Amino acid sequence: xxxxxxxxxxxxxxxxxxxxxxxxATFGLVVxxxxxxxxxxxxxxxxxxxxxxxxxxxxEYYAFQSVFFLDRAGPSLxxxxxxxxxxxxxxxxxLHPLLSAGVPMYxxxxxxxxxxxxxxxxxxxxxxxxxxxxxxxxxxxRGGTATAEVRVEPVYDxxxxxxxxxxxxxxxxxxxxxxxxxxxxxxxxxxxxxxxxSQALHQPARNGRPTGWLLKGVEPxxxxxxxxxxxxxxVLPGEKPxxxxxVTAVTCDQLYKRNSSYTxxxxxxxLRRIHSPAFGLVSVHRLVSHLHARLTQPLINVIAVFVxxxxxxxxxxxxxxxxxxxxxxxxxxxxxxxxxCLYAGQMQWAAPDLAAWVPVIVCGTVAAWLSGVIRT
Numbered sequence: 001x002x003x004x005x006x007x008x009x010x011x012x013x014x015x016x017x018x019x020x021x022x023x024x025a026t027f028g029l030v031v032x033x034x035x036x037x038x039x040x041x042x043x044x045x046x047x048x049x050x051x052x053x054x055x056x057x058x059x060e061y062y063a064f065q066s067v068f069f070l071d072r073a074g075p076s077l078x079x080x081x082x083x084x085x086x087x088x089x090x091x092x093x094x095l096h097p098l099l100s101a102g103v104p105m106y107x108x109x110x111x112x113x114x115x116x117x118x119x120x121x122x123x124x125x126x127x128x129x130x131x132x133x134x135x136x137x138x139x140x141x142r143g144g145t146a147t148a149e150v151r152v153e154p155v156y157d158x159x160x161x162x163x164x165x166x167x168x169x170x171x172x173x174x175x176x177x178x179x180x181x182x183x184x185x186x187x188x189x190x191x192x193x194x195x196x197x198s199q200a201l202h203q204p205a206r207n208g209r210p211t212g213w214l215l216k217g218v219e220p221x222x223x224x225x226x227x228x229x230x231x232x233x234x235v236l237p238g239e240k241p242x243x244x245x246x247v248t249a250v251t252c253d254q255l256y257k258r259n260s261s262y263t264x265x266x267x268x269x270x271l272r273r274i275h276s277p278a279f280g281l282v283s284v285h286r287l288v289s290h291l292h293a294r295l296t297q298p299l300i301n302v303i304a305v306f307v308x309x310x311x312x313x314x315x316x317x318x319x320x321x322x323x324x325x326x327x328x329x330x331x332x333x334x335x336x337x338x339x340x341c342l343y344a345g346q347m348q349w350a351a352p353d354l355a356a357w358v359p360v361i362v363c364g365t366v367a368a369w370l371s372g373v374i375r376t
Contacts, residue, residue, distance in 0.1 A: 007098060008111045014088070015115045019081040026077065027069050031062050064137035071126055075301050078119045079331060082112050082305055086312040087320055095313070105374050109309050116305040120298040127294070128266050135253065135264035136171030150256045152176060157248045159277040160234050161187060164213075164250055166200065174252040176200040179215060181246055183227075188234055190226035195219070195235075195244060202252045203245075212247040214238060249278035262287060267294065285352065289345040292356030299360050300338065304331065306367040310374035317375070334363055 035042075035058070042058065086109075089095050098108050139150055152166040161184040166176035179200035183193040198217035205211040215238070222237045222244060236245040253261040262270070270291050274284055311327040338359035345355025 007108070011085070011089075011109075011111045012115055014085050015081055015112060018084045018088075019077060019115075019119070022077045022080055022084070023070070023073075026073060027066055030069065064134055067126065067130055067134060068138055071123060071131060074119060074123045074126075075297070075304070078116055078301060079304050079308060082116070082308050083312060083324060083327060085112065086309075087324065090313065090320060099375070105313060105376055106309070106371075109313070112309070113302060113305050116302050117298075120301040123301075124298060128268075131264050132266045132269065135261070138264060139171055139256070152255050153257075155250055155254050156280075157250050157278045158280050160248055162234070162246065162248055162250075164248070164255070166255070169252060169255045171252065171256075174202040176213075176252075176255065179213070181213070181215065183231065183235065186228060188228060188231035190228065193220070193225065195246070197244075209236075209245070210247045211249060211251075212245055213250075215244045215246060216240075217242050218244045249273075249276045263290060267291065270294075285348060286346055289342070289352040289355060292345070292352045293342055296356045296360050300363055303360065303363040303367050304334070307331070307334070307363060307370060310367075310370040310372075313375045314373050315375045316373075330366070334359070334366065337362055 043054070095105075095108060099105065150169060150171065152169050154163060154165040156163050163182040163184075164176075165180045165182075167178035169176050177199060179195075179197045181195040181197075181200070183189040183195065185192045195215060196219050197215035200213045200215050203209075203212060203214055219242075221241055225231075225235065227235055234247045236247065238244050253264070262273075265273075270287055273279055274287050274291070279287070307330060308327055311330060312323050314323060317323055341350070341355045341358045344350040345352045350358075
């Protein structure tokens with residue numbers, strides 16, 4: 001028993017060593033390629049900054065990008081790490097003593113499944129707590145001299161019927177420059193009214209005030225508005241004469257890359273938006289599909305390991321090269337099925353829950369079917 005536990009620790013150390021090496025190697029390759037293609041842009045945006053400042057901008061930028069890279073590549077790196085560990089252990093013959101002692105193969109390799117569960121837990125922590133706090137960095141400038149900014153994509157609030165537009169949005173500060181809020185008639189204002197503000201700052205709900213946008217340097221001002229009774233609950237006066245507060249569930253990230261920015265939100269925020277009346281049916285369906293896919297992803301990560309194990313330690317193995325090729329091809333097929341189901345769910349060809357759980361069922365079935373071919 002003590003020998004098995006010692007081997008467990010050895011196996012886990014090998015897995016984490018390979019996983020970290022794969023992460024550093026792949027992300028390092030991404031950094032090198034990105035720097036070669038965009039070094040001129042980085043130097044131009046850094047201006048007259050010294051070498052140390054440029055180096056710091058590079059480190060800061062790619063430190064944020066490593067978080068997003070881990071979220072996207074983590075499951076693949078986990079499977080690759082399991083395959084590499086099994087190849088190394090079989091080449092060195094380190095599995096044979098335990099098998100000769102009568103220890104089942106699944107018991108020998110159980111730490112790999114536990115390591116996969118740990119990686120999935122780290123990915124969930126990263127997705128729920130880290131990425132939502134630094135989501136703006138996904139669109140940060142390489143130069144590091146200015147806050148990330150992108151052009152505004154106009155958005156429509158389906159609950160208040162207010163249209164929001166502007167020149168550009170600063171992501172880190174959650175502000176819109178040259179903002180325009182169109183108040184519909186006759187629900188909010190007596191006539192169609194366009195509020196033009198030099199800056200609009202998004203503010204979350206606090207101190208009894210709902211979430212919304214604080215408009216600064218706004219025209220027309222509060223005294224010049226012809227608001228309905230419902231409009232006075234939506235458009236509120238600010239602390240200064242040239243300020244207004246517009247109550248709306250539309251947040252900053254909806255004003256840019258709406259087809260992908262919601263993937264950087266936490267599950268709690270996704271649930272809030274799904275139940276919010278401010279979003280259209282198409283947006284809600286996309287959010288529901290992504291939510292189901294996010295909930296099933298940790299299961300798929302662990303099941304993928306149970307697919308890899310019997311393929312890499314087959315009872316009648318033709319060789320490590322062939323086993324690795326078959327395992328890689330199987331993973332690509334399962335990945336293709338998962339992506340096809342996700343696409344079908346987003347395009348409303350299938351129910352979101354069905355599209356998310358079909359890959360789990362398929363991967364689980366394959367893992368159960370392959371369990372009989374593992375070496376004993």
